[in-house]
Amino acid sequence: MSDDFANDVAEGLSATPKTLPSKYFYDAAGDDLFIQIMDLPEYYLTRAEMEIFREQTDSLIKALGQRPEKPFELVELGAGDGQKTFHLLKKLLSDGYDFTYVPVDISANVLEHLKNFLKKELPDLKIRIEQGDYFKRLKGLQETAQPRVILYLGSNLGNLTDEKSKAFMEKLSRRLTPGDRLVLGVDKKKSADIVLPAYNDSKGVTAAFNLNLLTRINRDLGGEFKLEQFRHAPEYDEENGIAISYLESLVDQDIIIGALDRTFNFTKGEKIKVEISRKYDLPIIRKIIADTPFEIETVFKDSQDLYLDIVLLRD
Numbered sequence: 001m002s003d004d005f006a007n008d009v010a011e012g013l014s015a016t017p018k019t020l021p022s023k024y025f026y027d028a029a030g031d032d033l034f035i036q037i038m039d040l041p042e043y044y045l046t047r048a049e050m051e052i053f054r055e056q057t058d059s060l061i062k063a064l065g066q067r068p069e070k071p072f073e074l075v076e077l078g079a080g081d082g083q084k085t086f087h088l089l090k091k092l093l094s095d096g097y098d099f100t101y102v103p104v105d106i107s108a109n110v111l112e113h114l115k116n117f118l119k120k121e122l123p124d125l126k127i128r129i130e131q132g133d134y135f136k137r138l139k140g141l142q143e144t145a146q147p148r149v150i151l152y153l154g155s156n157l158g159n160l161t162d163e164k165s166k167a168f169m170e171k172l173s174r175r176l177t178p179g180d181r182l183v184l185g186v187d188k189k190k191s192a193d194i195v196l197p198a199y200n201d202s203k204g205v206t207a208a209f210n211l212n213l214l215t216r217i218n219r220d221l222g223g224e225f226k227l228e229q230f231r232h233a234p235e236y237d238e239e240n241g242i243a244i245s246y247l248e249s250l251v252d253q254d255i256i257i258g259a260l261d262r263t264f265n266f267t268k269g270e271k272i273k274v275e276i277s278r279k280y281d282l283p284i285i286r287k288i289i290a291d292t293p294f295e296i297e298t299v300f301k302d303s304q305d306l307y308l309d310i311v312l313l314r315d
Helices: 002-014 028-038 044-055 057-063 083-094 108-121 134-140 162-174 192-198 205-221 282-288
Strands: 072-077 099-105 148-152 181-187 230-237 242-249 253-257 262-266 271-278 294-301 307-314
Touching: 002 205, 002 253, 002 262, 028 108, 028 205, 044 057, 044 083, 044 192, 044 307, 057 083, 057 294, 057 307, 072 083, 083 099, 083 108, 099 108, 099 134, 162 282, 192 230, 205 230, 205 242, 205 271, 282 294, 282 307
Parallel strands: 072 099, 072 148, 148 181
Antiparallel strands: 181 307, 230 242, 242 271, 253 262, 294 307
């Protein structure tokens, strides 16, 4: 991880414009801050998807296309704290389904908490944790004769550009066999007055979450970022449905990163792109999966029509 982190930071801060990968938000402090974000009144995404998993569990299970007596794997990419998935896991167990839950996450800290929580709450659950970047873990998904259901929730797809989403979905489809399914959770396109506060909350938790990335560079790579000389600066293109989070330099400054033996120059107002949060509608999803063997089977939405969980069949 440290070599990947160093290489990605060096590459991103040398680029024009500057970027940093959002996957590095998630150290122990970042995990805690993101849990706080999910509880914020402005952050509707988690509540909307939680409602789908809590209120439409039976219909969702039916849409997975599995039989109780036939074993299958339930693989969750970017599992996080597993709170949404818990409702699904609990109901699958109570209905007598034979399955193994495989949470995949870049954060070992999150996976340890998730494993301990599930062992306590669902002691009969069969679980196999997989730690690492799930884009890389896709290459190592075990060959199995069992059917697979992949969960890709939390609008994590929205952290990619459409071109990278197409490539990701194509790679994922090659790791699955005909009859496997993917549950894809995505945030819907909507007005800026709803979207922007979700990425710029009144308590400043999201700002702290994003700025923690600079703290991590300071700690792990010997960086000399002064957090007070940067600000969290989100933007949203309502027409195209793309939210982008930046860290903006408030002054002209030179930043030394000791582990890289490099100095990076920032001008006042220069921005580091740290996250893209794409919003979707069904036509956009159809374009993304157009060159894959996925087809849309079932679409679930929350009561306020803010969010979609889409069940895709791998032909």
